[in-house]
Amino acid sequence: MxxxxxxxxxxxxxxxxxxxxxxxxxxxxxxxxxxxxxxxxxxxxxxxxxxxxxxxxxxxxxxxxxxxxxxxxxxxxxxxxxxxxxxxxxxxxxxxxxxxxxxxxxxxxxxxxxxxxxxxxxxxxxxxxxxxxxxxxxxxxxxxxxxxxxxxxxxxxxxxxxxxxxxxxxxxxxxxxxxxxxxxxxxxxxxxxxxxxxxxxxxxxxxxxxxxxxxxxxxxxSYDDDAPLQAHVTNLDASNFLGRLALLRVHNGTIRKGQQVAWCRRDGSITPVKITELLMTEALERRPAESAGPGDIIAVAGIPDITIGETLADVDDPRPLPLITVDEPAISMTIGINTSPMAGRVKGAKVTARLVKDRLDRELIGNVSMRVLPTERPDAWEVQGRGELALAILVEQMRREGYELTVGKPVVVTREIDGKVHEPVERLTIDTPEEYLGSITQLLASRKGRMEQMTNHGTGWVRMEYLVPSRGLIGFRTQFLTDTRGTGIANHVFEGYEPWQGEISTRISGSLVADRSGPATAYAMANLQERGTLFIPPTTEVYEGMIVGENSRADDMDVNITKEKKLTNVRSAGADVLERLAPPRVLSLEQSLEFCREDECVEVTPEAVRIRKVELDQTLRARAAARARRS
Structure with a gap:
């Protein structure tokens, strides 16, 4: 050698x-x-x-x-x-x-x-x-x-x-x-x-x-002069003209355009394939090249089903490289077809289970840290990823591509270690002005956070380091920004697994839930805004079970947001109402996922993001709640 x-x-x-x-x-x-x-x-x-x-x-x-x-x-x-x-x-x-x-x-x-x-x-x-x-x-x-x-x-x-x-x-x-x-x-x-x-x-x-x-x-x-070709697939891309592109790092040997190579697959099989096109990067462009040697990072076309971690090797002496391994997912949520009364109203939207499943399978091709698992329902799947943001980005990309979805509340992925249930734990670093120190420590104490370190730089700002169960950080950011008036900075990263730490109460407020279908009226909203914060503007079309606001109290409240003012011969129906309405709090997709409770989910369409109850019928919800109290 x-x-x-x-x-x-x-x-x-x-x-x-x-x-x-x-x-x-x-x-x-x-x-x-x-x-x-x-x-x-x-x-x-x-x-x-x-x-x-x-x-x-x-x-x-x-x-x-x-x-x-x-x-x-x-x-x-x-x-x-x-x-x-x-x-x-x-x-x-x-x-x-x-x-x-x-x-x-x-x-x-x-x-x-x-x-x-x-x-x-x-x-x-x-x-x-x-x-x-x-x-x-x-x-x-x-x-x-x-x-x-x-x-x-x-x-x-x-x-x-x-x-x-x-x-x-x-x-x-x-x-x-x-x-x-x-x-x-x-x-x-x-x-x-x-x-x-x-x-x-x-x-x-x-x-x-x-x-x-x-x-x-x-x-x-460095490379071995005597070793045969070994090139590792580290990423995937696509071209309108060339189809799927495999991005590789060449470890040994030389790879050429038009060459016959051995494709060492994940399942251990080896298939001969031809390199139809070879590209090398110059600045931000990929340009055609005839050959590439050890150390080069290249893109090749001609292998439609190739995936990350596989190897292209010498056809006469194939030596596969180790597969790429990444940390396990920590957060999961259910993604399924849109089941709300407003499903399919957007022209050209992709609404069928087959289209949703095909899109999730395509995501797996280039995303090594994501998993898609079946659920009890044929039209919904459990999608696991590293964190809330990664999953929200996937949903947002699908929404922009024209898909209609129902997305469940994010939950943690547990694992069994030595016969006990363990949950993922995050290392959280917070930078905040000193005056919010008390409210933050109280907030994290309720979410089972353990303070590891606190540093005061003497500039009026404090840095704190916590270990917090991943469950405790679901919905944390919105409350944190409220408590620090938008000045606090919070960052977290996966630390490891610890034994299950018991129940964590996250959201202390309830939901305002529409009890019937129809357009929301300014008259009804003016009366409801004293009960909490509304999420929608007047004239928005609502349906039974749709969440239209946040209740100032802990329990949910079914409300008639479509109620109209009775006309009289003295005043018109809309008089003195519009100017008294507070602006609605419009939630982004990430904020909607954070807001959800266990019995709530998010309806995602190309035109709107709505929060709703999993069970839309208020009578059935009341019966389920009564059964839960009895048990």
Missing amino acids: SASRRDDLRNVAIVAHVDHGKTTLVDKMLWQSGAFGEHDHVAERAMDSGDLEREKGITILAKNTAVRYAGKAAIDAGLADGMTINIIDTPGHADFGGEVERGLSMVDGVVLLVDASEGPLPQTRFVLRKALAAQMPVVLCINKVDRPDARISEVVDEVYELFMDLLVDAEHHQDQLDFPVVYASAKAGIASLTPPADGALPDGEDLEPLFRTIIDTIPAP
Whole structure:
């Protein structure tokens, strides 16, 4: 066996907590490497190409880009023609952890981005734990050093503490503590190896110090000269012209367009297939190529049923690589066809069970962290994922594609360990002004949260770290933002499993439930708004069992929201009503899922999101409640 290296290539993932500046940094790296022409019109955060990614300001799917770097560091390394740096931009939100793990399987090292003010947060811990477990070298990049509230040296110390905490066997991993630190302002496109004053820009002119550090720290891809072809499928995409595309990292050997290769499938079978098209990434474009070698990240067409984790190998000597494994799902909810009285009213909507099931099966092809299981009903399925946001994103994507759905309340996925039921637990980090400390500790105590640590930075803000059952975080964010007047910041990441911690009361308020069908009237709403908060504007079409508002008391209330004012010869029906109506509280899809109780669900159509009771008939609901009280 003779090992060689591709010195003209580096594969690196940029990992961080959400909103610490990964996508902005990749943008600047692309611009400074000359990937875009002077007159090219490129949107900010060019890597976030999805509509939902742009709307929510988060990265949902891991994506790769290639930077052709020909700066001083490349010349010093003896590469006059420059080198290629393949960059994987990964999500920062904990719910998309499967995307992070998949991204790490494609690279040889990571750039860990940390906000100079916020410091390491739960997702920072998650991605760093994965990188250290894979024994990958890490470049620490302290970003946003020009923030007015930056605390650079403290944040670096906090990252060192995080490394020490995660390195269980410190002697074995001692070299992983010796990581370089780069100080940057991604927005300004400047980096430096010397720490600036808090709140000041780095003393550099561009990102050259970061490029140099990546080249010096991240090892070049290594391969065995004598090994046959091995290429690992790490992601999937689709093209209108080429069909399904498999994104691969070539580990050994060379792969060519038109070549016959062995497709090593998940079930252990091996099938010969032909590579009809081979593409390599340049900046944001995929361009046709004739061949690719070890270390290259490529896309191939011609294999319609290929899935993530499979291997393309030498047809005469197939050696499959290990399948990609990711953490188990923690949250599940039921997704089925729309069963409300308003089902099928949207022209062209997809309403049948077959169409819904086909769409869920398609999601499984490219989403390694999601599961779809059958339920007792043939028109509904249990969908499991990492968190509420990941599942809500799937439902929102389906809604935009024209599907009508009934979505159940999110619940946790338990597992049995040593004969006892265990539930998932999250590590929650909260930043809040001091005056809300009491209400937050009270809120989390009711949700079985255990405080692990509390730090007061002396700026009027407090940071708290909790371990909370995942159940306790369902519906938590809305209450948390209400209690902190919208100023608090909460982030959480999966920590592990603990024994079931008993009943948790989440929502203390009840629902206002429509008791008949018809259009909501301003007259009825003016009388009802004293009882709670309404979710709909006047003239909205409602049906029996639909939730039209939140009751200020703990129990549900059946209300007639379609009641009309009796006409007299003195006043018109609408007089003195409209101006007294408070604006309705319109809930988004995520807020609707958070609001739901166990006996409630969400009706999702391309045009509307409605909350409703699972059992629409109020008489049957009353009987079920009476039986529950007797038992």
